Amino acid sequence: MWTKLANPSVFLRWSGAALPWLVALTLGLLAVGLYKSLLLAPADYQQGETVRIMFIHVPAAWLALFFYSTMAASAIGTLVWRHPLADVSQKAAAPIGAAFTLACLVTGALWGKPMWGTYWVWDARLTSVLVLFLMYCGVLALWRTIEDPSRAARAVSILTLVGFVNVPIVKFSVDWWNTLHQPASVFRLDGPTIHPSMLHPLLVMAVAFTLLAVTLHLQRMRTEILRRRVRTLTILEAERLDRRAAA
Amino acid sequence: MLGPHGAFILASYAAMALIVGGLIVASILDHRAQLRALADLEGRGVRRRGGDEA
Numbered sequence: 001m002w003t004k005l006a007n008p009s010v011f012l013r014w015s016g017a018a019l020p021w022l023v024a025l026t027l028g029l030l031a032v033g034l035y036k037s038l039l040l041a042p043a044d045y046q047q048g049e050t051v052r053i054m055f056i057h058v059p060a061a062w063l064a065l066f067f068y069s070t071m072a073a074s075a076i077g078t079l080v081w082r083h084p085l086a087d088v089s090q091k092a093a094a095p096i097g098a099a100f101t102l103a104c105l106v107t108g109a110l111w112g113k114p115m116w117g118t119y120w121v122w123d124a125r126l127t128s129v130l131v132l133f134l135m136y137c138g139v140l141a142l143w144r145t146i147e148d149p150s151r152a153a154r155a156v157s158i159l160t161l162v163g164f165v166n167v168p169i170v171k172f173s174v175d176w177w178n179t180l181h182q183p184a185s186v187f188r189l190d191g192p193t194i195h196p197s198m199l200h201p202l203l204v205m206a207v208a209f210t211l212l213a214v215t216l217h218l219q220r221m222r223t224e225i226l227r228r229r230v231r232t233l234t235i236l237e238a239e240r241l242d243r244r245a246a247a
Numbered sequence: 248m249l250g251p252h253g254a255f256i257l258a259s260y261a262a263m264a265l266i267v268g269g270l271i272v273a274s275i276l277d278h279r280a281q282l283r284a285l286a287d288l289e290g291r292g293v294r295r296r297g298g299d300e301a
Contacts, residue, residue, distance in 0.1 A: 038260075056260060212267070216274055
């Protein structure tokens with residue numbers, strides 16, 4: 001079944017049907033999430049109103065790691081099975097992951113200034129997220145360097161898998177080193193340490209942003225399939241013109 | 248309403264809207280450009296030899 005769904009033409013059909021539903025669901029959840037985050041959630045006893053930045057910063061951080069992991073899984077699909085949709089998935093995921101990593105860095109800095117007294121410190125969590133952003137930039141640059149999409153996909157796959165070593169470093173940096181950044185407060189073995197009045201808006205925003213990112217990923221995958229068809233047709237047209245000129 | 252650090256909160260939400268909005272707009276424009284290019288080529292009679300490769 002997966003092989004059939006992953007056929008590019010079949011993918012274009014089912015993703016085209018799913019997109020309007022995903023867009024509607026994303027907009028609905030974002031509206032609920034923003035209402036809960038900005039109006040319903042109480043101010044934190046220590047952070048005050050600044051806690052509202054967390055409702056967008058934390059989902060951005062999750063998605064930064066999620067999309068790098070998606071790229072790594074797709075990279076395995078490219079290198080092991082050489083599936084064209086794996087190449088397409090990798091390429092479509094890179095700008096989305098880069099955007100959310102940038103959003104994570106910017107919102108983190110804007111939270112850090114009033115809370116820590118500085119926009120930036122070179123602690124393990126912040127530095128490893130910056131390295132993640134640079135990895136995304138490297139991946140995006142490499143895609144643009146090699147013209148043939150299949151060759152580019154193989155080169156990018158290797159770079160992505162090498163860079164994947166940074167993902168657990170980002171996640172566990174707050175446990176392995178002494179950092180100014182607070183430790184994990186949602187995904188913990190002993191359960192979340194956040195009060196439900198703040199946890200619920202955070203979870204709604206996390207699901208809403210994840211849906212938004214998945215919708216964008218599907219949309220960009222569709223665009224990438226079209227781009228490859230355009231490339232194939234352009235080459236075919238050039239060959240036809242060459243033959244005509246030679247005759 | 249947003250306390251003494253309201254500017255930081257608003258700037259965070261604005262930055263997020265700008266980054267995500269930019270990504271959405273870029274994605275839509277890119278998709279439209281590919282659709283136009285494909286329609287252009289097909290309009291000139293260029294067809295694939297067959298197959299569903301991406």
